[in-house]
Amino acid sequence: FLSVVVVRGEREIGKNCNISQLSRQKWVFSGKIRRVMRITTAPGEQQHQQQPIRGAMAPAKLNYRISVSTFFAKSHPSDECCGSNGLPLTPNSIGIYGRSQKLKGEALRHENLCQYLDVVRGKHERTIIVQEYAGSPLTETFIGENNKQETLLRVGFQVLRALDHLNREGLMCRNLEPVHILISRDFGVKLYNYGLYYMTHSGKYVSFPIGNVKYHAPEVLLGSRENPKSDIWSLGMILAE
Incomplete structure (x- = not known):
C-alpha cells in the first residue's frame, strides 16, 4: 500500500x-x-x-509535490539459491532497500536535491520509491533567447552544486538527463532520481539499464570504471543540447 x-x-x-x-x-x-x-x-x-x-x-x-516510481529487482537464478557458505542468497530487493537508507539520511539534504521520502519493499521483488518532485523538467522549461546564456549558466551552476554534494557523500548520479533536472519558476534547480544508480549497486540489482545512453560519458559506454567526471560529461551534453 x-x-x-x-x-x-x-x-x-x-x-x-x-x-x-x-x-x-x-x-x-x-x-x-x-x-x-x-x-x-x-x-x-x-x-x-x-x-x-x-x-x-x-x-x-x-x-x-511527490512522485512515486516502482520497479522490480533482478531475481537470482533458480540454480543459485545458496551462496558459497551454504546460506540462502539475500534477495536483491533487500539489498536495494538497505542501500536506499543512505539516500533518506540527513547528510544528503541539499537545496538542489529532491529529497527521498520513503522506499518500500513490496512482494515479488518490487520496490516503490517515494520522492519529492519540485518544479518542471528541463525539457518542458522555456528559456528565452534574450538571456539564454545567463540562464543556462545559472542552471549548470546549481546542477554542479548538487553533483558536488553527492560526490562529497561518496555518491555519483550516473543517471543525469534533462527530465531529471527540475526547474522552478524562478529557475531554481533540483536533481531528481539521482539515487537509482547507487541503490541498485551500480545497476547490479536490476535487469534494466540505468541512464540515457545519449548522455553517457565515453568511459560508461566502453564499460570502464565510472567516476564523478562521467556526470560532468553528461551535464555538458545537456547544456550543449
Missing part, C-alpha cells in the same frame, strides 16, 4: 491506495488542497464521477 501518490505535473494524491489500483483510481487535491476528491475511472473510459473523501489529510506545503 502507498501512503501518498502524486502524478508528475498534477496535484494528484493517493491515500492508502493499493499499487494494483493505480490504473483505476486517481486522488486529486481541489482548490487550496483543503479537500480531496476521488476520481474513479474505468479502464479505457473517461472520468465519470467525483466523490469527496472525508478526513483526508493535505500536505503542509501547498507547492509540495
